[in-house]
Amino acid sequence: MTLNPADPAFEAALRADLSPDVFRKAEPRYLEEPRGLYRGQAAVLALPRTVDEVSRLIWHANAARVGVIPYGGGTGLVGGQVAETGPKPLILSLERMNKVRAVYPDENVLIAEAGVILSDVQDAAEARDRLFPLSLAAQGSARIGGNLATNAGGTGVLRYGNARDLCLGLEAVLPDGQIWHGLTRLRKNNTGYDLRNLLIGAEGTLGVITAAALKLYPRPAKTGTALLVVHSPAAALELLSLARDQLGEMISAFEIIHRTGLDFLAETLPDVRQPFATPPEWTVLIELGLSGGLDPTTSLEKLFETAFSADLVVDGLIAQSQQQSDDFWAIREMIPHANRKIGSISSHDISVPLGAIPDFIRKAEQAIAGLGDFRINCFGHVGDGNLHYNVFPKPGRSREDHAAQQEIIKTTVHDIAHEMGGSVSAEHGIGRLKVKDLARYGDPAKLSAIRAIKAALDPNGIMNPGVILPAPA
Structure with a gap:
């Protein structure tokens, strides 16, 4: 189904039906996304205030067969919020519906x-x-x-x-x-x-x-945060199992951090305070949320003692104040910002079964080493099997120097995750960035059902064309 552009006649029809202040010139921020991979087209921008206004906008777009790009905060990392090609769309921002x-x-x-x-x-x-x-x-x-x-x-x-x-x-x-x-x-x-x-x-x-x-x-009555140094990803998984045995569902977060992430912080964001004089190879950030009279510091100390006796951890720090907890979390939360300053050749949001994490990290490292000399920053939500596995150039080189290798690096990492029963999109979505990946790795029956559902609910193909499925020809 061919789409039409959001031309002056279409805009005039919208303006005749809705208040003039619903519309605004498309500022640059509506045409950008955080990684700079896509640049949207200048188009009609609407900022409705009610669901009825959204309904009228969508009705007009469907009648005119004009594509609609829903826009939230613009923070998505797979290009779902911008349309670089195709007929100019209606950008529909929900920012005024903020109650x-x-x-x-x-x-x-x-x-x-x-x-x-x-x-x-x-x-x-x-x-x-x-x-x-x-x-x-x-x-x-x-x-x-x-x-x-x-x-x-x-x-x-x-x-x-x-x-x-x-x-x-x-x-x-x-x-x-x-x-x-x-x-x-x-x-x-x-x-x-x-x-x-x-x-x-x-x-x-x-x-x-x-x-x-x-x-x-x-709200948890008390929270506790710790950075624990582990021997390896395998030791991190054993620590997670031990923590679950001791603390059950009181574990709110369990994140793994590789030394490369700490090195990147030191290189690009030196104001971020790091607690270890020498960055450890692997660190786990764990947070507890406890109820009643339980004490998080005591619980974390007991966990550390048991894990140390089992030779799972070699060092660790338990936050003694909210400021220390915030500092620990700042390390984890600022790693993506440091990554962007370094400039990755290829970034991957993958998940694998928990037990496959150590083998994935080992196999992916070996495979990437076979493609050239790179730095790897592997970090993420190891408690739920989601890793952000990103490949960077060596110091003195840029990602542009390796542009020809970007596709083979991505395919290599994704192939390994897929072979292990994992996903090539754990939490970021498909967007426009991974449409071909979904076609490559997706189950044929699921893809058939996706196409059928899309055709049934959106026969004119107006809703976010080019996301998840290829845009109408």
Whole structure:
């Protein structure tokens, strides 16, 4: 199905039906994405304030067969928020739909519009002595609608799950302009196909999320944070198992950090305080959230003693204040910023079964070494099997020097993850960046179902064309 451009006639039809202040000139930030891989096209930009306005915009786009790019905080890392090629689209930003509509602390539910910034959702929950546990580096600018559309992960997945697991209901506009009033607060609701979970993770290709009913949790009475130095990724997994035996579901985060990440911080962001005089080869960042009279420091000390006796850890630091905890987390959260300053040749967001992590790291390192002389920064959410495995040039060289090798490096890493039963997109989504990867590694039956669902709900192919599936010819 061929799409049409968002031309002056289309814009005039929109302006005749909606208030003039819904529209704005497309500023550069709407045409950019964090990694600089894509540059969007100047087009019609709409900033609706209500679900009814979103409905009218989508109705017009569908009638005119104009592509629609839903835009949240613009923080996505796979190009889902910009369209570099094809007919000029309608960019639909949800930033004005930024109200927390209601909080039900006794039910542990919060209703937020799609344009609410993630950190504002967290603050609104905290104001009612509750926790919204989705946490990621871009939480100060990422918006909850985009988090749900991409099924965002982050550091709390081990305990609380992905964004999908934190949502009870949705309000959304479907590709024909219909409003789905699905903002249920129910935790049991078996009434046919689950549209909520169909739209979550669909990256705006099946409709536009306009509001969500989100799950809240009791705030932990106390938290504790530690950096523990381990011998290897295998030792990190054994430490995770030991921690689960001792602490059960009180583990909120379990992150692994390689020395290369600490070296990059020292090189590019020297103001980030590092606790070890000599960067360890492998470090685990663990955070606990405890209830009642339990003491996190005592629990972490016991874990360290047991792990040290088992020769799993060789050193460690337990935060003695909130400032120290913040400093520990700053190390982990600033590594992606250091990566961007260095400039990766190829970055990978992969997941493998937990038990396969050590073999993946070993095999991938050997395979990359066979392709040339590179630096590898491997870090991430080892507690849920998600690694950010990024390949960089050696000092004195740039990623442009290795542009011809980018594709073979990516394919090598992805092939190994796939062969181990893993995924080539753990938490970032497919976007436009990984459309070919999905076609290469995706299960044929699943791909067939995806195409059928897309054709049924969006027969004109207007919703985020080129994301997940190739754009209409």
